[in-house]
Amino acid sequence: MDKVNRRKFLAKFLLCNTSLILGSHVFASCSEEFSEDYIDAATGESISGKLKYLPIQNENPAIVRWPDKCEKCGDCVEACAEQQKVFGTYQASPTKHVCIHCGTCIIKCEEGAMTEKYHWQDVLNAIDNPSKIVIASISPSVRVGIGDYFDISSGSFLEENLVGACRAIGFDHVLDTNFSADLTIMEEANELQKRILEKIDIPQFTSCCPAWVKYVEIYYPSLLNHLSTVRSPIGMQGAMVKTYFAKKKGINPSNIIHVAIAPCTAKKYEITREELTTDGLRSTDIVITTHELALMLKRRNIKLTAQRGNFDSFMGAASGGGIIFGNTGGVTRAAIRTAYFNIIGTNPPSNLLDLQQIQGLTGLKEAKVTIGTITLNIAVCYEMRNAKMLLDQVKNGTCNYHFIEVMACKGGCVGGAGQPSGSGTIEKRISALNKADAQAVTRFSHENPEVIAVYRKQLGEVGGASARRYLHTTYYSKANLL
Ligand code: SF4
Ligand code: SF4
Ligand code: SF4
Numbered sequence: 001m002d003k004v005n006r007r008k009f010l011a012k013f014l015l016c017n018t019s020l021i022l023g024s025h026v027f028a029s030c031s032e033e034f035s036e037d038y039i040d041a042a043t044g045e046s047i048s049g050k051l052k053y054l055p056i057q058n059e060n061p062a063i064v065r066w067p068d069k070c071e072k073c074g075d076c077v078e079a080c081a082e083q084q085k086v087f088g089t090y091q092a093s094p095t096k097h098v099c100i101h102c103g104t105c106i107i108k109c110e111e112g113a114m115t116e117k118y119h120w121q122d123v124l125n126a127i128d129n130p131s132k133i134v135i136a137s138i139s140p141s142v143r144v145g146i147g148d149y150f151d152i153s154s155g156s157f158l159e160e161n162l163v164g165a166c167r168a169i170g171f172d173h174v175l176d177t178n179f180s181a182d183l184t185i186m187e188e189a190n191e192l193q194k195r196i197l198e199k200i201d202i203p204q205f206t207s208c209c210p211a212w213v214k215y216v217e218i219y220y221p222s223l224l225n226h227l228s229t230v231r232s233p234i235g236m237q238g239a240m241v242k243t244y245f246a247k248k249k250g251i252n253p254s255n256i257i258h259v260a261i262a263p264c265t266a267k268k269y270e271i272t273r274e275e276l277t278t279d280g281l282r283s284t285d286i287v288i289t290t291h292e293l294a295l296m297l298k299r300r301n302i303k304l305t306a307q308r309g310n311f312d313s314f315m316g317a318a319s320g321g322g323i324i325f326g327n328t329g330g331v332t333r334a335a336i337r338t339a340y341f342n343i344i345g346t347n348p349p350s351n352l353l354d355l356q357q358i359q360g361l362t363g364l365k366e367a368k369v370t371i372g373t374i375t376l377n378i379a380v381c382y383e384m385r386n387a388k389m390l391l392d393q394v395k396n397g398t399c400n401y402h403f404i405e406v407m408a409c410k411g412g413c414v415g416g417a418g419q420p421s422g423s424g425t426i427e428k429r430i431s432a433l434n435k436a437d438a439q440a441v442t443r444f445s446h447e448n449p450e451v452i453a454v455y456r457k458q459l460g461e462v463g464g465a466s467a468r469r470y471l472h473t474t475y476y477s478k479a480n481l482l
Contacts, residue, residue: 054080054087054105054114055097062101062117062268069113076105076114084211084384084408089219090482098218098481100384102211102408103265103417116265116418120292124299126257126285127170134257135245136171137237138162138311140178141263141326141413142290144429148420149294150304155428157436164307165297166261175245176311177260178318180237181325181334182445183454184208187230187471188331189338189445190463192403196374201225203379203394203401206331208232210270211408213475215384220391221477226404229472233325234260234267235276237315238283239470244458245315253281260287263326263416266408275473289418314450320437321445327430328412329358329365329380332405336378338446340371347444359434361411361426364389366401380405382412 052072056065065076080087083104090098106114126134147156166174192204207213207228216227231239237260242253260267264287270276271284288296297304310316321334333355340348348371357367358380369376379401381387387406393399409415414429437443445451459467 053077055092055094056099056114057095057097060097060099060101060117061272062265063099063103063105064115064117066113066115069111071111071113073111075108075110079104079108082385084215085219085388086215086384100211100214100218100408101266101269102384104383104408106265106417107415107421116289116291117268118292119268119286120288120296120299122286123257123259123288124169124296126259131255132257133172133251133255134170134259135173135175135241136166136259136261137175137177137180137234137241137284138166139234139260139262139264139326139413140181140323140433141416141419141429142261142293144326144414144432145263145290145416145419145425146294146304148422148425149291152305153428154422154425155432157432158304159436160308160310161304163311164309165293165302165304167309168302168307169296169300171259173245173249173312174309175237175241175315176318176322177233177237177262178322178325179315179448179450180233180240181322182319182448182451183236183240183471184230184233184325185321185331185334185338185445186451186455186462187467188228189335189342191228191230192335192339193342194463196376196402203399203404204228206403206405207473208325208331209266209407209409209413210264210273211266212384212387212406214266214269214478215387215408216391217475217478218481219388219479220395221479223391223394224475224477226394227475229468229474231276231471231473232267232270233322234262234284234287235270235473236471238271238276239278240315240454242278242281242283243470244454248314253279257285258283260284261290261293262287263290263413263419264409265289265417273473275475278470289416291418291420317448317450318440319445319448319451320440320443322448323440324433324437326413326433327359328361328382328407329355329405330412330433332358332378332380332403334445335403336369336371336376337444341444341446343371343374353443354434358405359430361430363410376402378403378405382407382410382415384408 143159163174205227241258246253267287324330358365363386364381367378411426415426
């Protein structure tokens, strides 16, 4: 860990220990003086350099600003406005702040004055409650990100250590969210094929990044029909844990605390969405970031590298397609693999597995893919400044793409705000997930034996009534937030 990141880590650790005294929800005060002059949404005048800080509200489910540590440098404001195109689009005030929960401001703040809202103590409380079954589901990027907190070389693939550490902390079950990444691909590839055949609502937008989904809901509600209706992998995982897993293990779902361990701050917001409840229960109860997991390990004196473990054998298997979800372009690559299989009946040739054109740290990439008689124009981007260009094209009728993947974070989830940041780390994590994909038992979501089993035992047909009930969702305009 470099100097800046170690400082941030220690600063956050200190804050977390404060939270142990005050309770796990410690909110920043917005009572500091705030100058209305900072914003000029009406004139469109550049706001960079005028603003001092972002007026994060206490009810923000994902992000906290710590006034005592804030030097009012304005870096977070600039990042929010320039990279994510959020700040400056509305009239902010001490009590009004619009947020898509991407966490870019956290990455930008070198003082550790912006953090995720901490929920790790809630997890420890649940683990210590004997009446609760506490289940962890781990996202792909966490296994290649957590090492940076422990001076292990960046991009190390620490899946076994991570699972072992979660068991040592006291989780009753440890599952792989990549299982649901494969489910996402099954549904999303099917949806794409249907849209292409029926010529409706093209391009299809990916829907696995909740920050991006909220951006469309706020700023482009007329384009909501382009968003894939499939839930994100964590959205699906929660639904499967509270139904399929609970039934298999004979657990009352209301006794389950499902914890998603993610690289992401926006997932803390996503799990509060009403549309993602399952049979009346919240699908995922708590989200903690990679950073919070590292804090828990330190709190419980657990040495990451000394732990070894394997995922549960039920909902613990994934394909290479699921593994690369953490990378920019990964969702698209996995979807093309399964779409090809669905249309042609065989797995795609090797040149369609990697699609180099849509990999790497370029904010907007494109590719043309031919499957039988169908040619797909594809765009892959990250950060809303790039997504906005595509949204404007769709809105004014000049967009020629059939499929658009959008992630809020640079490089995709590997660069999420809940991960340690540092020079060169994102590239190394991308390589590590690609290597794991290349070495996977199968690289195709449709060949994951656990995915085949869950459709046979619970979900029925891909895209069928039961699959739609548990694996799909709905979206609503949030234009009123502006
Ligand atoms: S970047 Fe950090 S220190 Fe600077 S204004 Fe934002 S919260 Fe404060
Ligand atoms: S989380 Fe994202 S949208 Fe919210 S204030 Fe930070 S940069 Fe802006
Ligand atoms: S890109 Fe990934 S980590 Fe970043 S906000 Fe979206 S889902 Fe979360």
